[in-house]
Amino acid sequence: MTRANLVRTARFLGRRMLGLLLVMWLVATLVFVILRLIPGDPVQIISGIDVVDPAVLDELRAELGLDEPLLVQYLRWLAKLATGDLGVSIRSQTPVTELIGKALPVTLELALFAFLIGLLISVPAGAAASRRKGKLTDALITSSALVGISLPSYVLALVAIYWFAVKWQLLPSGGYVSPTVDLLENLRMMILPAVTLGLITAGTLVRMLRRNLIDQLGEDYVRSARARGAGENLVFYGHVMRNALIPYVTIAGIEAGILLSGAVITESIFAIPGLGRLMVTNIYDRDYPVVQGAVFVVAGMYVLVNFLVDLLYSWLDPRVSLS
């Protein structure tokens, strides 16, 4: 990489970091506003309707800082965020950062496995389908992908549990052990939920990649490559694939974002203590600081994935310049 390129890349990264901060500030503001938009008295809602003692309510209000002017509340929320403080859970009195710190690695692990499975299925399957367009292979792959897209995750999860956990007793039906405690057990527990999520992710990605590859195979540069004597494998892997991956990366990024924000249903079915489950439980419990913190972290994940997609994009496509 030349010096000029390095400078340009550095400048690009700097600008994107500023952009990220701006987006996170907007997210923080949005989370703040949404909480204040809950109809009625948030303190009353958090406490439940059976609590009527104004003193108790005032105490909670003071504890949450809700007795102060809105601007002060807002600035305090931002100031705490800036120091990495997401508040304290109302129910458990544990810091929200600690709760998220426990749930996040679980979700990360699950998302990573599921995403890898999605990639490992979709790239070869998309390639095979596009190269045998209109043939039996293509029909089988395309229709399986359609099933993957249309099947709700809980159906797939329940079917998987029934056969693999209950009937054949090959794998545990749920739960979670940290890989630092028992790596093998951790992996055994991850297989079913990761495959369930991965298959669904693969469904969308296969169709996308197949379409891109078929479009690219019809491009003029493919004809030119064949005319200079390039064999079909060189045409496909040496020319078409990289072009087809450009739009694929965008969709894969969105899928990765969805997985990272926690698969609520899958985590619940397999009793996995990830971000999705943390959010759902605390919405039921009306533990707003936790919900607030989790939403903020999830939004951060999305922004980060998008940033990575942009980097990958400019690497794949020289027409997209980093500046």
Place this chain on the structure above:
Amino acid sequence: MTVQQKGATATSPTLEVVDLHVAFDTRRGRIQAVNGVSFSLRAGERLGIVGESGSGKSVTAQAAVQLIPSPGRITRGDIRLKGRSIPGLSRRELQSLRGSELAMIFQDPMTSLNPVYTVGHQLTEAIRLHQRIDKAAARRYAAELLASVHIPQPESRLSSYPHQFSGGMRQRVMIAIALANNPAVLIADEPTTALDVTTQKQILALLDELCRAHGTAVVFITHDLGVVAEFCDRVVVMYGGQVMETAPTSELFRSPQHPYTLGLLESLPHAHGEELTPIPGELPDPRRLPEGCIFHPRCRYSEARCRQERPALRSLQPGHEVACHRAEEVAGYQQQDAQPSTSASDRGGSKTPVLEVRELVKHYPLGRTGAFVSAVEGVSFTLYRGETLALVGESGSGKTTTAMTTLRLTDPTSGEVAFEGNDIFALRGRALRTFRHGAQVVFQDPYSSLDPRMNVRDLISEPMVIQGDGTRQERDDRAAELLELVGLQVADGARFPHQFSGGQRQRIAIARALALHPTLLVCDEPVSALDVSVQAQILNLLRRLQRELELSYLFIAHDLSVVRYIADRVAVMYLGKIVELGSKEEIFEDPKHPYTQALLSASPVPNPDAERDPITLGGEIPSPVDPPPGCRFHTRCPLAEEVCRKQEPPLRQLSDGQLVACHLAEE
């Protein structure tokens, strides 16, 4: 890398196509794209294959490299390269043949290179597919190849991506790739059609130089008779998948023996100003080809035998073959004498201005950078009632932007446009509606300018509906009248655009433009999407309508032969400025600006014996974002002096009335 002659001996042909048949079996029936085509190519020879759309010329070329798009396949016949039958080769043998013995370049250089890999990557790939050399050596050879196609700084340009090259440069790269392994035969499928004329001239000169140096035989496929006349030794004329005529180039142009060839030559626009003689009718539907001679429905020589019996190729003279029952009579026919010409002065040529454009400027800002595209920079002209003023220039010259601004389809950065005396940018309400009645437009592409979901009557009535003119009945009557005016049937009103051919669609577009009784018609390349035989019909129609309705045309075109036929006056544009403006005779016979001279010299003439000026412009059209200081043309001008680099030449009037923007132009 030594240059070796790969051609076979003089007696045996290098490439031989024998009774080739290619069919596409589709759900809606079989398309016989190539129907018994035979020709041969000797070592080092240049054979032109000419035809209009659907003639099967490209499919024939694709068959030679076995790259016919699905579901097309060869159903009969053979293609032999130095005696080896190509359709019989295995996939591996084919791959080693393609790009080494037999290379091909295609029409669109913008899409023929893979956008995500560098030019060097694609060049070295082509080299290493056929030569056992290491990467470093291949890269050195690739740089040599880039140098041989005259790309400056070849070493560093290897690392550039295709999007960093202009269209002409990309076609140079494609040529470098094609010739990398010194093929015996190069097949060039419309290699210059997507390029501007001055770039076309450069590319033709380059092909000529390299093929001559390496003894490469060329099959040159094109629709452009002018390019054939300049480049080819021999010509095959194709129509509806069959060969109509084959002859040495000069003989074909001098004494055609097939009525189709004759018709093609006669339908070319010419300078004399008389009516063109188009081939009547439309190109045949490939699914329902006529019985007997495929050309008989459009042929003025057609007789009973032609409707029943397909004529075989036969020779009246050695080396000249023709597929026509009545070729003897055609050969004896002398091309018609020119009919009395109607020059501009005969056609009224009143001095009532319809459109007055003064110092028009149009900039397109580039983001918030402060930079801008200087699309039009101080253009002034006047268009009078009943005349045709042509705006001529290559891509990026600003001709279309100028025209669209005069229609108020976009607002100018500065300058004035007056239509019938009124400033069009000040018009509001009723006055603006009157302007919209008075000024209408016909676009280039009749396939995309007509809404496919509307029937023809509604399409033609739409301007009246928008303007609230007349009752439903009155509008339908007007639509019927317009259909007849442009040479269609009233019953066609109920049909939809997809049921018409390109030429008929352009007639519909013209009828729509005339619906509101305009006085000004802006024609933006109205015939450049049409085949030659149909183009003549539309040009004749435009001329007749101008005469009958006293229309003024602002006619945008890049094809100088079309301009020479239709225009009264011509404005030549370069990089957003008018460099020369004068009567048709002045511009074509006595051009004063070096750019006009170069443009005329680059424009191919369908006459192989024509004397040509040897002016070839070097370089590329500069970017309108950063136009050269002084005279905008100085970077490419063969005459440029110090003053041209510093001072911008004003558009000044010479004593004979011609306007020219050049410091050096003499009276």
